[in-house]
Amino acid sequence: MVYGDQDAVVPAEINELVLSAYDKATSIVVPNADHGCGFYSDKPDVTADVEDSLAAFFADNLK
Structure with a gap:
């Protein structure tokens, strides 16, 4: 996931929930x-x- 630290639309907690749901997910x-x-x-x-x-x-x- 790519997430802006100033995002006022999607709270940071949502980013963390999505990341925790997928084993191979990474966040930028x-x-x-x-x-x-x-x-x-x-x-x-x-x-x-x-x-x-x-x-x-x-x-x-993508190798």
Whole structure:
């Protein structure tokens, strides 16, 4: 899961519940990102963090 630490739409507790329900689930918490986790952000550093985190996840898991 990708989760923005400033998300006002989905509480952090929901992220934790979903993670606990799936053994292989991982979480990427994006600092200073709201709901949408930087995909729609006007903050280039947040968008770059999201892109870098997702690229690393896919590189590690899609082999």
